[in-house]
Amino acid sequence: MQLLLKYLAANGPQYLFQRDAAAHVCQNLFPLRDPRSVQIRAHETLLNPNFVQDRWDVDEQRTLALLMRAYSDEPNTIQLASRSAHFPHRAQQRVSDKWERSLNPEVSFQPFTPAEDIKLLAAVKEFKPKGRSGMWAAVSKTSFPNRSTETLFNRWVEIADKHEVDAYCKDRLIAKRLMDKGLNIKEDDAFDQGDFVVRKKQKT
Secondary structure (H helix, E strand, O other), X not given: OHHHHHHHHHXXXXXXXXXXXXXXXXXXXXXXXXXXXXXXXXXXXXXXXXXXXXXXXXXXXXXXXXXXXXXXXXXXXXXXXXXXXXXXXXXXXXXXXXXXXXXXXXXXXXXXXXXXXXXHHHHHHHHHHHOOOOHHHHHHHHHOOOOOHHHHHHHHHHHOOHHHHHHHHHHHHHHHHHHHOOOOOOOOOOOOHHHOOOOXXXXX
């Protein structure tokens, strides 16, 4: 990520709009990445200097709410509402996060009940051993459709066994570091000893 950021600073994000340029970057800097993923990273995240992370003002929040209503009959409502045509200075993922975390009227921010805590622990126990990608999205979809994935994760950290939380966070950190090196590892995948091979350095 730091390398791509430095490259963008030197050449500008518009350079990577060209597929040939993105392919050149992959060949020389990120051999394990495909050009499309580099383009997305450069233009649709906060690496793009055209995007801001300032506090949302009232007009922006109202605009997002109205757009969600206008596109409510479409199957991909949030994708349409968060397009750069509507929010040219916001990353699309940030617009989606804003809706889900604070504006969506269907999402509950009420305190968890004891029954919900028990249900949450059981849901995490069901999905976690499978090592499936998007575990929290699966927990939300199957057990808590009125809770955001961020809310569920934060609550689980509060009530779960400390050793279990530490192990989960350690796995995510390892996965992130591997992904930063270009390896195709999902953040929610579980790790065991078989995932790592130690090679002896040959003497010369």
